[in-house]
Amino acid sequence: MKQLREFIPLIVFFIVYKMSDIYTATAALMITMTLSFILSYFQNGKKTDKMQIITLAMILVFGSLTLILHDDVFIKWKVTAVYGLFAIALFVTQFIFKKPALKQMLGKELILPDKVWNTLNSAWMLFFIVLSVLNLYVAFNLSQEIWVNFKVFGLLGATLIFTVLSGVYIYKYLPQAKKDEASDISPPKE
Secondary structure, three states, rough: HHHHHHHHHHHHHHHHHOOOHHHHHHHHHHHHHHHHHHHHHHHHOOOOHHHHHHHHHHHHHHHHHHHHHHOOOOHHHHHHHHHHHHHHHHHHHHOOOOOOOOHHHHOOOOOOOOHHHHHHHHHHHHHHHHHHHHHHHHHHHHOHHHHHHHHHHHHHHHHHHHHHHHHHHHHHHHHHHHHHOOOHHOOOOO
């Protein structure tokens, strides 16, 4: 349900864009993202995910600039800015703090060797960099309509495919991780 709720603002953006224009679609995106965030906040016991906060803040800032200045360049830059921030966060957590963000987020559910966490973290960092650059190319070299389609379907599709590939990569390490986990559990003392 959570994943569906996160896609609703994107779907609303696309539908409103097709029915009206980029500015009305941007306003609709800002409203639906804010409502989605509020709903998520209360459903999760007044807890929020840092990625949700960053994404909402970026949408509100870049969306406001788009509407106030009546220039679609800002909403186009939002995608690159969000993915760029995610890439920077993954880089900093892995190479400066030596604690990959993905391990911090998923480490309670998945037990994997540090090498796998580092590889996964680096792969997602590079993925976000590629999407950032690709967004800039599409946004500023192709038509607005192609960019909207790319934003809604291309980026979403790429992310889903990369998520599946990450799962496939992780899967081959899970049996060994389970063995390691089982060996760490000592028998109860009598």
